[in-house]
Amino acid sequence: MRFTLSLGLVLGLALAAPAFAADTTTGEQWPLKRQEWSFEGVFGKYDQTDLQHGFQVYKEVCSACHSLNRVAFHTLSEPGGPGFSEAQMKAIAAGYQVLAGPNDKGETTDDKGNPLKRPGIPADYFPPPFPNENAARASNGGALPPDLSLIVAARNGGPDYVFSILTGFHEKTPDGFKVTDGKYFNPYFPGWNISMPPPLQDGQVTFNDWDPKKKATVADEAYAVANFLAWTSEPHLDDRHRIGVGVMVFLIVLSGLLYLSYRQVWKDAH
Amino acid sequence: MSGPSTYVPQTGFTRWLDSRLPLLRFSHDTMMTFPTPRNLNFWYAFGAILTFCLGAQIVTGIVLAMHFDPSGAVGAVPGSSLAFDSVQSIMRDVNYGWMLRYLHANGASMFFLAVYIHMFRGLYYGSYKAPREILWILGVIIYLLMVITAFMGYVLPWGQMSFWAATVITNLFSSLDQITGGIKAGSHIATWLWGGFAVGDPTLNRFFSLHYLLPFVIAGVVGLHIWALHVPGNNNPLGIDVKGPQDTLPFHPYYTSKDAFYVGLFAILFAFLVFFAPEFVGNPDNNIPANPLVTPPDIVPEWYLLPFYAMLRSIPQKLIGVLVLGGAIVTLAFIPWLDTSRVRSNRFRPLMKQFFWLFVVDCLLLGYCGALSVDAARFGIPMVWVARLGTAYYYAFFWVIMPVVGLIESPKPLPDSIAKSVLGNVAAAPAE
Numbered sequence: 020m021r022f023t024l025s026l027g028l029v030l031g032l033a034l035a036a037p038a039f040a041a042d043t044t045t046g047e048q049w050p051l052k053r054q055e056w057s058f059e060g061v062f063g064k065y066d067q068t069d070l071q072h073g074f075q076v077y078k079e080v081c082s083a084c085h086s087l088n089r090v091a092f093h094t095l096s097e098p099g100g101p102g103f104s105e106a107q108m109k110a111i112a113a114g115y116q117v118l119a120g121p122n123d124k125g126e127t128t129d130d131k132g133n134p135l136k137r138p139g140i141p142a143d144y145f146p147p148p149f150p151n152e153n154a155a156r157a158s159n160g161g162a163l164p165p166d167l168s169l170i171v172a173a174r175n176g177g178p179d180y181v182f183s184i185l186t187g188f189h190e191k192t193p194d195g196f197k198v199t200d201g202k203y204f205n206p207y208f209p210g211w212n213i214s215m216p217p218p219l220q221d222g223q224v225t226f227n228d229w230d231p232k233k234k235a236t237v238a239d240e241a242y243a244v245a246n247f248l249a250w251t252s253e254p255h256l257d258d259r260h261r262i263g264v265g266v267m268v269f270l271i272v273l274s275g276l277l278y279l280s281y282r283q284v285w286k287d288a289h
Numbered sequence: 290m291s292g293p294s295t296y297v298p299q300t301g302f303t304r305w306l307d308s309r310l311p312l313l314r315f316s317h318d319t320m321m322t323f324p325t326p327r328n329l330n331f332w333y334a335f336g337a338i339l340t341f342c343l344g345a346q347i348v349t350g351i352v353l354a355m356h357f358d359p360s361g362a363v364g365a366v367p368g369s370s371l372a373f374d375s376v377q378s379i380m381r382d383v384n385y386g387w388m389l390r391y392l393h394a395n396g397a398s399m400f401f402l403a404v405y406i407h408m409f410r411g412l413y414y415g416s417y418k419a420p421r422e423i424l425w426i427l428g429v430i431i432y433l434l435m436v437i438t439a440f441m442g443y444v445l446p447w448g449q450m451s452f453w454a455a456t457v458i459t460n461l462f463s464s465l466d467q468i469t470g471g472i473k474a475g476s477h478i479a480t481w482l483w484g485g486f487a488v489g490d491p492t493l494n495r496f497f498s499l500h501y502l503l504p505f506v507i508a509g510v511v512g513l514h515i516w517a518l519h520v521p522g523n524n525n526p527l528g529i530d531v532k533g534p535q536d537t538l539p540f541h542p543y544y545t546s547k548d549a550f551y552v553g554l555f556a557i558l559f560a561f562l563v564f565f566a567p568e569f570v571g572n573p574d575n576n577i578p579a580n581p582l583v584t585p586p587d588i589v590p591e592w593y594l595l596p597f598y599a600m601l602r603s604i605p606q607k608l609i610g611v612l613v614l615g616g617a618i619v620t621l622a623f624i625p626w627l628d629t630s631r632v633r634s635n636r637f638r639p640l641m642k643q644f645f646w647l648f649v650v651d652c653l654l655l656g657y658c659g660a661l662s663v664d665a666a667r668f669g670i671p672m673v674w675v676a677r678l679g680t681a682y683y684y685a686f687f688w689v690i691m692p693v694v695g696l697i698e699s700p701k702p703l704p705d706s707i708a709k710s711v712l713g714n715v716a717a718a719p720a721e
Binding site: 147151166168169209252259270273274277281 | 327365366367368369377380381388391538542543546547549550553554556557560561563564568573576577586
């Protein structure tokens with residue numbers, strides 16, 4: 020066991036050792052701003068309010084450029100998610116226009132050549148803001164805004180990365196570092212030159228359940244949307260933790276019983 | 290050591306069956322009465338643990354294969370592939386699909402953790418020495434098959450790391466071009482493996498096919514491994530031969546109960562990883578769909594291959610690097626003849642024991658080097674040189690230290706018998 024643990028430890032160090040360098044002009048990523056997340060730890064769960072706020076930030080801000088291709092509307096009202104009611108979820112879905120199939124004349128476009136669309140239903144996925152990659156690049160100075168469905172799972176640091184990027188635009192550019200034309204300085208982005216303009220402003224999103232006088236800061240908005248994107252990356256995290264606790268209890272009791280039977284069998288053997 | 294069968298059929302049906310297909314007799318003799326040294330410790334539980342791992346991988350893998358689509362073609366999600374999408378569908382839509390996949394992905398890590406402990410245990414107690422050479426070599430073959438299977442499994446989700454790991458590893462073969470002149474045999478092998486002129490859809494298809502096949506080949510070789518175990522019987526921590534029935538216990542219920550307990554402990558660690566740190570051994574880049582036009586900043590294999598990866602990268606000449614990598618595994622098959630000591634167990638080999646633990650540290654150090662980027666330095670030391678030293682020690686351990694130490698070392702005196710050392714002189718005196 021001791022060996023197993025030390026192997027695990029060394030292994031952990033080997034894999035976890037991140038290359039955090041000091042503030043230089045090399046473009047090396049700054050250490051991320053560690054946040055506390057409700058879904059961390061053995062008993063961690065998503066916070067429904069944070070997820071709903073985060074959804075609102077995605078819908079009102081991020082979705083202008085970023086797709087969310089892998090998320091279906093019906094998941095918005097499923098357990099372990101933002102916890103919208105079924106009626107709310109249907110209303111959200113109906114608020115989006117998705118590509119319709121051919122109509123009864125076999126046409127896929129209208130008179131002007133635009134693709135036929137219809138309001139979304141629960142089984143639909145969030146429609147992308149751009150029809151294809153070239154259109155997305157053309158609107159974003161050549162850069163492709165990544166799909167956000169898996170962004171938390173696909174970046175080192177996960178939600179801390181998303182939070183740090185979104186709140187990292189106001190940092191002062193270090194002397195001697197020249198920001199590339201058409202790019203923005205963000206020290207939490209590897210290379211420091213990010214194509215995304217600062218997306219969030221203080222008070223940009225109004226959370227309905229908040230006191231109207233209280234304005235959401237950039238950090239509030241970033242925190243909320245990082246929560247939401249953590250959920251889109253792993254929608255079954257709540258299940259995983261809940262089932263995991265049960266599995267651990269079961270296995271510990273089982274191992275206890277197995278230990279007792281082992282001692283019983285061996286008691287006269289030595 | 291299996292000895293004459295003691296099975297006595299009890300009913301009319303079992304007597305009828307026994308004279309036609311003695312399946313119950315075989316099971317009885319191999320899994321119930323099989324005489325097992327009475328002094329096997331915790332480290333001997335890993336045989337059972339590995340059987341559990343193989344079973345778990347096959348069961349979860351078969352169900353995953355029902356939901357997986359081994360195609361690199363683009364589906365509904367732009368910039369992705371049907372393979373990547375089907376893995377996401379398993380994670381999101383399939384009932385408990387996330388659990389199956391996390392069990393399978395982390396199961397591979399647990400499998401390797403167990404096999405490494407099992408191998409180090411064999412190395413420490415001299416379990417490869419006569420008459421167990423074939424047993425050991427079958428083990429090396431199983432390990433090699435595991436590496437190939439795991440590598441192909443890592444490719445299947447068709448993420449960035451999948452794609453680029455496949456590219457790096459299959460390209461190793463093209464290094465053979467350097468010695469085959471104008472024929473370019475290495476490149477031809479790579480093309481043949483890919484089913485095209487680069488890693489692509491055909492590669493994914495065939496890797497899936499082989500990833501499904503090889504576990505059953507492993508199961509077959511495991512059968513031979515256990516057969517080869519049951520002829521000479523288990524080695525034991527003392528490394529001395531079993532001298533009679535007083536030295537052994539029937540496998541059941543003694544070792545079934547002991548192994549079951551340790552499998553339980555292993556399952557706790559396994560479950561912890563699956564439910565509370567399922568991405569701990571993963572790489573975030575593999576959540577990005579494979580893109581042949583974008584190379585990830587660092588291409589790293591899974592942790593269990595990092596020591597070999599460190600060896601490969603530490604050699605600047607590609608072909609030699611590949612040979613060093615392959616040689617590191619092939620070397621294992623020669624151990625039974627490289628060890629010149631007449632004593633099996635390191636318990637009685639004061640000098641070899643120290644080299645053994647240094648070797649364990651060396652493997653961990655190589656793994657650490659493999660996880661870093663090539664140009665990394667720690668405490669001002671370029672880690673590529675640490676990896677070179679580590680590689681040198683790896684080879685020296687088997688090809689120099691093992692033969693030499695066996696000749697010059699004077700081992701401690703061996704106990705007379707297993708029974709005596711376990712039970713003390715009193716109980717051992719009357720031979721039962």
